[in-house]
Amino acid sequence: MSLFLRRFYFILVGLFLSAPLIVVAGVSVNARQTLAFPPQGFSLSWYVEIFADSGWRNALFASLTLATLSAALAVAIALPLSWFLWRRIAPWANIFQLLGIAPFTLPPVITALGLLTFWATTGFYGQPWTAVISHAIFFVTLPLVTLSLGFSAIDRSLVEAAATMGADDRTIFRTVVLPLITPYLVSGYAFAFVLSLNEYIVAYMTVGFTMETLPIKIFNALRYGYTPTMASVTVLFVVLAAVIYSLIARYGDLLKLLGANSGEKP
Amino acid sequence: MRREAPQKLTDYAPLAFPAIMLTVFFVIPFGTMIAVSFFQRQQGGFYTPAFVFSNYERFASLFFANVLGFSLMLAILVAICCVAIGVPFTYLLTRMSRRAQIVWMVALLSVLSLSEVIIGFAWSTLFSRTAGITNLLVALGLMQKAVALSPGFPAVLTAMVYQALPYTILVLYPALVRLDPTLTEAARTLGASPLRAFFTVVVPALRTTILATLIMVFIFALGSYLLPQILGRPQHWTLSVLITDQAIYQSNMPFAAAMAVFLVLVTLAMVALTLFVGRKREAAA
Numbered sequence: 297m298s299l300f301l302r303r304f305y306f307i308l309v310g311l312f313l314s315a316p317l318i319v320v321a322g323v324s325v326n327a328r329q330t331l332a333f334p335p336q337g338f339s340l341s342w343y344v345e346i347f348a349d350s351g352w353r354n355a356l357f358a359s360l361t362l363a364t365l366s367a368a369l370a371v372a373i374a375l376p377l378s379w380f381l382w383r384r385i386a387p388w389a390n391i392f393q394l395l396g397i398a399p400f401t402l403p404p405v406i407t408a409l410g411l412l413t414f415w416a417t418t419g420f421y422g423q424p425w426t427a428v429i430s431h432a433i434f435f436v437t438l439p440l441v442t443l444s445l446g447f448s449a450i451d452r453s454l455v456e457a458a459a460t461m462g463a464d465d466r467t468i469f470r471t472v473v474l475p476l477i478t479p480y481l482v483s484g485y486a487f488a489f490v491l492s493l494n495e496y497i498v499a500y501m502t503v504g505f506t507m508e509t510l511p512i513k514i515f516n517a518l519r520y521g522y523t524p525t526m527a528s529v530t531v532l533f534v535v536l537a538a539v540i541y542s543l544i545a546r547y548g549d550l551l552k553l554l555g556a557n558s559g560e561k562p
Numbered sequence: 563m564r565r566e567a568p569q570k571l572t573d574y575a576p577l578a579f580p581a582i583m584l585t586v587f588f589v590i591p592f593g594t595m596i597a598v599s600f601f602q603r604q605q606g607g608f609y610t611p612a613f614v615f616s617n618y619e620r621f622a623s624l625f626f627a628n629v630l631g632f633s634l635m636l637a638i639l640v641a642i643c644c645v646a647i648g649v650p651f652t653y654l655l656t657r658m659s660r661r662a663q664i665v666w667m668v669a670l671l672s673v674l675s676l677s678e679v680i681i682g683f684a685w686s687t688l689f690s691r692t693a694g695i696t697n698l699l700v701a702l703g704l705m706q707k708a709v710a711l712s713p714g715f716p717a718v719l720t721a722m723v724y725q726a727l728p729y730t731i732l733v734l735y736p737a738l739v740r741l742d743p744t745l746t747e748a749a750r751t752l753g754a755s756p757l758r759a760f761f762t763v764v765v766p767a768l769r770t771t772i773l774a775t776l777i778m779v780f781i782f783a784l785g786s787y788l789l790p791q792i793l794g795r796p797q798h799w800t801l802s803v804l805i806t807d808q809a810i811y812q813s814n815m816p817f818a819a820a821m822a823v824f825l826v827l828v829t830l831a832m833v834a835l836t837l838f839v840g841r842k843r844e845a846a847a
Binding site for chain 1 (some may be wrong): 576590650679686819
């Protein structure tokens with residue numbers, strides 16, 4: 297009885313989470329330009345459209361470039377910071393950890409508006425690279441959290457052994473710390489990448505009038521005319537996110553990253 | 563290698579890049595925004611440096627009080643729904659096999675990463691007359707003809723719960739996965755039904771976790787900037803939507819900045835409350 301109830305509950309939650317995506321997936325295979333569900337006819341032309349139509353292709357390219365660069369910059373900020381906090385005793389430096397977590401904790405519209413006023417004041421408003429910096433600051437929290445977790449998991453006696461053998465900081469970092477930290481580095485990058493790909497408000501407020509990322513393009517399409525391409529892009533994004541997170545789970549310990557004790561459970 | 567205090571100036575070198583980036587591109591923009599909130603608005607979307615309180619004085623209106631009241635009410639409602647669904651779900655999830663947990667977590671993370679634009683689009687499609695869920699009800703003979711379910715308050719609430727539920731589960735997960743399983747086993751041995759054990763043992767043991775989660779989901783929901791706009795009517799707009807609207811479409815940056823500062827204060831008060839709850843929990847443990 298209780299097993300039945302549990303199944304039923306999980307199916308309900310699963311339905312709730314997947315229902316809008318099922319409808320969107322159905323809409324995306326309509327034969328004609330209509331948002332009908334169940335779909336009328338079957339065609340994958342709206343998936344082809346993402347790459348064939350120059351507007352959608354450019355938006356996809358802009359989003360991928362933005363996500364690749366901003367996630368890299370976020371990791372470049374987070375790695376030295378979390379290494380320093382792990383290596384040194386400097387309580388005041390924790391303020392930077394706090395600054396790194398703040399943009400993600402506050403409502404996103406605040407970070408977006410702060411960056412908008414900043415870029416407008418400095419005269420760089422609308423330049424594509426401002427979006428890269430803006431996203432890197434907005435998402436630096438993710439690599440910061442995964443890396444802090446990774447550093448705290450390092451057995452300090454390993455590092456001590458290397459130091460006793462005469463290795464300096466640089467050698468220890470390259471030969472001991474980096475290999476141990478790499479899974480956390482990669483997952484931090486992946487989280488920042490996926491979220492940057494989907495981010496709307498910060499991108500819109502910084503480069504919304506000069507550049508179209510995919511979320512901006514979808515939003516504009518919502519205002520000025522629906523097309524099934526919006527649905528096919530949505531499906532593409534969901535699949536992409538699921539693939540990336542599955543890879544993290546395949547090659548790393550996803551549950552530990554999310555706060556479980558490592559590998560103790562059956 | 564033991565942790566040690568920095569001795570030479572060069573020991574601080576790794577800190578330089580992160581510190582500069584976070585200061586220049588977070589602290590200074592934040593300060594700029596606060597400064598702009600005191601600026602004077604000019605016609606045509608421009609503003610000039612000044613030190614006026616007129617942007618803040620606009621808060622003292624019935625319209626603003628309504629928006630604020632609605633935003634808070636909506637965020638509280640979303641938080642309660644998410645925690646009510648999320649606590650039993652996460653509890654059952656942590657009792658499942660590792661493999662099943664991973665599959666669920668990948669799904670939850672994927673939904674959590676979705677853009678608000680995409681969530682808004684997906685639900686507006688699900689609630690539409692042509693492609694919506696009412697067509698299904700018509701096909702089943704439960705309804706006469708298909709209707710549009712959005713815009714409207716239920717549509718906004720549903721989509722926001724959808725957006726915040728994966729977040730809720732991820733926040734609850736660490737606490738629930740560490741919950742001592744012997745607690746419920748003891749209750750079961752003494753003859754309590756699983757449901758009774760859940761409500762009399764698990765829920766009280768997690769009281770402070772649940773409270774902290776409620777506050778965190780509340781802050782998360784307060785940040786929703788698009789869903790009320792896509793799925794609601796103008797009277798369903800929240801503070802976040804209003805800030806976006808003033809900044810982009812009304813070109814009134816000073817007023818938008820003033821509202822953003824206000825939103826920060828509300829959020830910080832909530833974070834302080836979370837920390838307070840957390841400290842009480844530590845003291846109790």
